[in-house]
Amino acid sequence: MATLSDIPGRVMLVGAGKMGGAMLEGWLDLGLEPAKAAVIDPGPPPEVASMLAARGVALNPLNGGPPAVMVLAVKPQVAPDVLARVAPLASPDTLIVSVMAGRTLGFLEAAFAPGQPVVRSIPNTPAAIGRGVTVAVANAAVSEGQASIADALLRATGGVEWVEDEALIDVATAVSGSGPAYVFLLAEALAAAGAQAGLPPDMADRLARATVSGAGELMRRSGIDPAQLRRNVTSPNGTTAAALAVLMDEERGFGPLLADAVVAAARRSRELAG
Numbered sequence: 578m579a580t581l582s583d584i585p586g587r588v589m590l591v592g593a594g595k596m597g598g599a600m601l602e603g604w605l606d607l608g609l610e611p612a613k614a615a616v617i618d619p620g621p622p623p624e625v626a627s628m629l630a631a632r633g634v635a636l637n638p639l640n641g642g643p644p645a646v647m648v649l650a651v652k653p654q655v656a657p658d659v660l661a662r663v664a665p666l667a668s669p670d671t672l673i674v675s676v677m678a679g680r681t682l683g684f685l686e687a688a689f690a691p692g693q694p695v696v697r698s699i700p701n702t703p704a705a706i707g708r709g710v711t712v713a714v715a716n717a718a719v720s721e722g723q724a725s726i727a728d729a730l731l732r733a734t735g736g737v738e739w740v741e742d743e744a745l746i747d748v749a750t751a752v753s754g755s756g757p758a759y760v761f762l763l764a765e766a767l768a769a770a771g772a773q774a775g776l777p778p779d780m781a782d783r784l785a786r787a788t789v790s791g792a793g794e795l796m797r798r799s800g801i802d803p804a805q806l807r808r809n810v811t812s813p814n815g816t817t818a819a820a821l822a823v824l825m826d827e828e829r830g831f832g833p834l835l836a837d838a839v840v841a842a843a844r845r846s847r848e849l850a851g
């Protein structure tokens with residue numbers, strides 16, 4: 578298994594926004610030398626720009642030769658333009674790692690030299706605290722050593738799952754890539770419902786945040802199946818059972834609603850393919 582210090586050259590991050598910035602911080606925290614990192618971004622957010630300056634990472638360097646790894650973290654919509662600009666910076670051996678939603682291996686391969694090693698992946702924002710999860714697929718040109726390097730880079734922000742069937746990436750995008758937003762929406766909706774039912778709004782916010790984060794932490798630390806954790810809250814004929822009768826409704830409950838949401842997100846991922 579490779580570590581970040583095994584990377585035989587520079588890691589060039591293209592797009593240092595929310596996701597790219599979080600990944601870069603993870604790499605630096607795990608010991609990637611700042612001199613071995615470079616960022617291409619015409620306008621990184623101020624907090625990322627300050628972090629780059631504080632850590633001594635080069636921003637938009639004019640030279641330095643082809644990187645060992647190029648990580649693509651710009652919006653999928655600007656990818657054709659951005660890739661046309663950065664492809665000449667790569668050598669045929671540069672490992673390309675994309676975290677862009679939707680953009681396929683085929684799209685990425687077409688932007689680089691024939692035979693370019695390419696990994697397509699989808700992380701999520703808990704990466705910012707080292708608690709993300711990433712799903713990744715490699716093309717046939719990725720060597721075992723390069724897969725190991727991609728794994729080390731992605732693992733710096735949390736867990737990694739490799740798949741062989743690229744179609745699974747669109748579904749993973751809809752589940753884990755976008756998933757944190759669904760959980761935050763749950764916290765928002767729970768707070769709003771509490772306020773609507775009579776709690777002071779600031780107290781409803783505090784209770785919803787503590788409940789969602791505490792429940793998540795309990796699920797992680799206990800390792801207990803979520804269905805069992807749910808049963809542990811549900812007293813026979815009690816208050817939770819009354820709420821779950823609404824939330825587990827077969828037609829209007831969480832189940833069918835989330836199924837529709839995941840289908841919509843996976844469809845959008847496929848639309849962004851290019």
Ligand SMILES: NC(=O)C1=CN([C@@H]2O[C@H](COP(=O)(O)OP(=O)(O)OC[C@H]3O[C@@H](n4cnc5c(N)ncnc54)[C@H](OP(=O)(O)O)[C@@H]3O)[C@@H](O)[C@H]2O)C=CC1
Binds near residue numbers: 651699702
């Ligand atoms: N946010 C998330 O939860 C997840 C995002 N992703 C993927 O990560 C990618 C980035 O998303 P996110 O971090 O949220 O988006 P951001 O907009 O925060 O980051 C993109 C960054 O790329 C910069 N950029 C724009 N044009 C260029 C260019 N020509 N060259 C280099 N950099 C450029 C942007 O600058 P500017 O703002 O000035 O345009 C911005 O700093 C997307 O492809 C998304 O699909 C994947 C999984 C989860």
Ligand SMILES: O=C(O)[C@@H]1CCC=N1
Binds near residue numbers: 754
């Ligand atoms: O909303 C998006 O398109 C990106 C990809 C997954 C999460 N955010």
